[in-house]
Amino acid sequence: MLRALDIRDMLIIDRLELEFQPGLNVLTGETGAGKSILLDSLGFVLGWRGRAELVRAGAAQGEVTAVFELAADHPARRVLSEAGIEADGELILRRVNTETGRKTAWVNDRRVSGEVLRALSDQLLELHGQHDDRGLLDPRGHRLMLDEFAQAAPAIAETRRAWAARRDARRALAAVQGQVEALRAEEDYLRHAVAELDAMDPQPGEEAELDATRRRMQGAERVRGDVARAHQVISGEGAEGLVSDAMRWLDGAIEAAEGRLDLVMEALTRALDALGEAETGVRDVLDALEFDPRALEAAEERLFALRGLARKHEVAVDELASFTDGLRRRLAALDASEGDMADLEAAMRAADTAYDAAAAALSELRRDAGLRLSAAMAAELAPLKLDRAVFEVDLTPADPGPEGRDEVSFRVATNPGAPSGPLSRIASGGELSRFLLALKVCLTGDNIGKTLIFDEIDRGLGGATANAVGRRLARLADGAQVLVVTHSPQVAALGAHHWRVEKGVSTGPSGEVTTSRVVPLDDSDRIDEIARMLAGDTVTEAARGAARVLLGDADAA
Template identity: 50%
Template sequence: MLLRLAIRDVVLIERLDLDFAPGLTVLTGETGAGKSILLDSLGLALGARADSGLVRPGADQAVISAEFALPPGHAVETLLRDQGWQTADTLVLRRIVTKDGRSRAFVDDQSASVGLLAQIGALLMEAHGQHDDRGLLNPAGHRDLLDAFAGHAALLAAVREAHGAHARAAADLAAAEAKLQDARRDEEYLRHVVAELRQLGPEPGEEEKLAAERHLMQEGARAAGDLDEVAGMLAESGGIETRLRAAQRRLERAAGRLGPQLEGVLNALDRAALEAEEAVSALSAARSAIAYDERRLEIVEERLFALRAAARKHHVQPDALAGLAAEMEGRIAALDAGEGRVGVLAAQRDESRRHLVAACAALSRARVEAAARMDEGVNAELDALKLGKAKFRTRVEPLGDGQWTADGADRVTFEVATNPGAPFGALIKIASGGELARFILALKVVLAGAGTAPTMVFDEVDRGIGGAVADAVGDRLARLAGNAQVLVVTHSPQVAARGRQHFRIAKETDGVTTRTEVVTLDKPARREEIARMLSGAEITAAARAAADALLKAAR
C-alpha cells in the first residue's frame, strides 16, 4: 500500500508531501490543474521513463520518493532477496531526474537500476487508464489471472510436476540416445583396438620386467665376450699352465747341475702353475654362469618393442594398455546394453508424457469452465457501466505440442466485441479510451483480488459518463477498495463521494509563478468540492444539498 509520496520540483509542483490512507482515495480538480503531473510523478518513482521536461523550470533536478507498506510475504520481498537486498515492513523508492535528462534510482537509499525499480513498481501498483498497456491489457498475464480467479493452484501444481517429470525423462532419453550414437560411431574402431590388445595381452608391470631382463642380458652378452677373449689369451700356445709346467721341468734338469740355486725359482713356478690352473678353471666357471641366451634376448626385445609401439599408438604408458583394453571392452559392453537402456528410457518418457497430457487436459477443462464463469460475471457488470451492447469473452485456445509449458497447454486471452455482430478482438485494439477503463474496472471487480497489486490507480475511468453509470463506477471502485488501496482521478461527483480520502488538485498563481497545489479535504471541504463538481463555477444551495445526498448515500 502507498503510504507517502514526496515530490520536489516536478513541472508545476515545487514541494508536495502527501500521506495516503487505505481504501478508496479520490483526486479531483479542474481540467489542467495538474492531476496528470501527480500520476506521472508517482510513475517515475515506480520506474517509468524519465524526461528532462518534468524538471521544474529553474530547478536543477526533480526528486520523487514513494513509501510503500509491504504485505507479509509479498513478491517484492522475494525479488529483493534474490538481488541480495534486505527488506523491512516498508520500502522507499526514490527517483532523481536532472535537467539534462539523466536519472538515478534508489531503493531504501541504496542505488539501484531503473529496471529493478520498474520490476518493483509492477508488483506494488497497477495503473489503469486510457493509455495503459500493461496489467489486464497484456495477454501474457491473462492465463495467470484466469487461474487465480478459479483457484487452480492444485491443478497447476500437478501440471508443473508432470511437466518437470516429462522434461527429465525426455532429457535422460536424449542423453542416452546421444551416448549410444557416439558409441556406434566409434564401434568399429573400438572392436579393432580391443582385438589388437587382446592379441597383445599386455599385463601391468610387464614392460618394466622386460626392460630389466633385456638390460641384464645385454650386459651379460658384453661380459661373455670379455671372458671369451681372456680365455683365448690364456689358451694360446697350449695354455699358460702348460707353458709354466714345461718351464718348470726344464729348470728341474738344470737344477741337478747347479744345485740349490734354482730351488726358489722352481717353487715359484710350481705355485704359478697351480694359480694359473685355478684361474682358468674359475674363468670357465664364470663364463658358464653368465645367463645369456641370444634367442631369449630376441624374444624379449620383440615383446618390449610391441608393447611400446602400442602405447605410442594409443598415447598412453605401456602399463596403461591393460586398463585401456578393459575400458574399451566396457564401452563395447555399454554399446551392447545401450539399445536396451534406450528402450527402457523411451518407455519412461512415453509414460511421463501420458501423465502430462492427462494433467494438462484436466487443467484445460477447468480453464474452459472458469472462463465461462468469468465471462458471465464480467458481462453482468457491463450494462451498469454503460457497456450493455458490448460482450466480453475469455478465449482458451490449445497450444501446439512444442509450445506446452509448466503452466499447461493453453493460451488465454481476454477479448471484447463492442457492438452486436462485431468481431471479437483484443481489449486494447477494440475499446475506446473511456470504454477501456470501464472494461478494466468490470474485470477487476470480477477478479476480486486475483493477481491484484496492493495499490491500483484508475485515471478518469468515468470519462464520458454520468448519473447512474457514474454511480455504478463509484460503487465498483469502492468494492475494489475493500481488497486493495485504490486511487482514482475523477471528474464525477458520484465517484468522488465514495472516497475514504479526498485530495483536491488546483493551480495557484501569484502573478509571476504558477504552482500546482494538492490539498487534503476534510468533511466540509469535501462537501464544497463535490458541490462544485455538480454545479460548476457557482456553488448553489441545491448543489450543496445534492452533495450531502451523495455523501450520505456513499456511507
C-alpha cells in the first residue's frame, strides 16, 4: 500500500507531501491543475518511462520519494531479495532527476537501476485509464488474468513439471539418436578397425620390447663372424693345438736339456690353461649370439605392423590397446542402441501422455473459468449501462508450452447482433473504461497488496452510470487501496479520503511562478468541492444541497 508521496521541484510542484490511506482515495480539481503531474511523479519514482523534462524550471534537480507498506508475504519481497535489498515492513523508493537529465534511484538507501524500480512497480501498483494498454488491451495478459480468476496456479505448476519432463525426455532421445547416427555412419570402419586391431592384439610396452629384440639380433648378426673366427684361432684347431704340440715336442727333450726347459714347460702349461679358459668364454659368447633369422624377420614384421597401425589411427603404438578398447565400447554402444532407443522412446511417449493430460486439465479449468468470468462480467456490466454488451473469453489452440496450449483473448460485442471482436477495436474510450472496471471487480483476487490507480476512468460518464462506476471503485477499495483521479461528483462522493489539486500563481524574485498543490478536504470542504464539480465556477446553495445528497447517499451505501 502507498503510504506517502513526497515531491520536490517537479514540473510546477515545488514541494508537496501527501499521506494516503487504505480504501478509496479521491483526487479532484480543475483541468490543468496538476493531477497528471502527480501521476507523472509517481511513475517517475517507479521507473516508468514518461516525460523527458520533469525538473521544475530554475531548480537544479527534482526528487520524488514514495513510501510503501509491505505485508510479510508481499510479492515485492521476492524482487527485493533478488536485488539483495533488505526490507522490514516499510519500503522507501527515492529517485532524483538533475536538470541535465541524469537519473539516480535508491531503494531503502540502496542504489538501484531503473530495471529494479520497474520490477518493483509491477508488484506494487497498477495504473488504469481510458488508454490502458498494459492489461486489458494487451492480449498477452489475458491468459494471466484468466488464470488468476481460475486460481490455476497448481494446475500450471503441474503442467510446467510435465513440460519439463517432456522436454528432458525428448532431449535425451535426440542425444542418443544423434550418437547412434554418428556411430552408424562409421559402423563399417569400427567393425573393420576392431577386427584388425584384435587380430594384432597390441600390448602396452610391446614396441620397446620388439625394438630391443630386433636391435640385439641385428647386432649379433654383425659380430658373430668375428667371434667365430677368434674361437677358431684359439681353439684346438688353432693356438691351443699348437701349444699342445710344442709341449709334446719339448717333453721328449727335457732329459737332454738337463733342467733348462722346466720353466718353459711351466709357462706353456699356464698358457694352455689360459687358452682353455678363453676358448670356453668365446664359445659361450657364440652360443649367446646364436639366433634364428626367422625370429628376427618375425620381430621386424610385427614391429613395422604395429607402427603402421599407429600411423593409420594417428595414435602412439603404446596407445593402440586403449584405442582398441575405445572402438570396442563404441561398437558395444551401437549394438546396445536399439534397446536404449526403445527405452527412451517409451519414456518420451509416457512424458507426452503426462503432458497431454496436464495440459488438457488446465484447458478444461480455463474453459470453466472463462464461462464463469463471462457470467460475472455480465452481472457487472448491466449496472454500468452496458447491459446489452456481451463479454466473451475466447480460448483457441496454441503451440504447446510450459503453461499449456491455450491462447486466451477477451472479446466483446457492444450491440445486439453485432459480431464480437477484440476490445481495442470494438469498445470506445468510455466503454473500454467500464469494461476495465468490471473486469477489475471480477478479478479482485489479483490485486492483493497492490495499489490500484484509475486515471479519469469515468470520463464522459454521468448520472447513474457514474454512480455505478463509483460504487464499483469503492468495492475494489474494500480491504485494499484505490486512488482515483476523477471529474465525476458521483465518484468523488464515494471516496473515503478526498484531496483537491489546485494551481496557483505567486510572485517571486524572478516574476510570477505557477505552482500546484494538493489540499486534503474535510467534510465541509468536500461539500464545496463536489458542489463545484456539479455547478461549475459559480457554486450555489442548490449545488451544495445536491452535494450533501450525494455524500449522504455515499454514507448510506
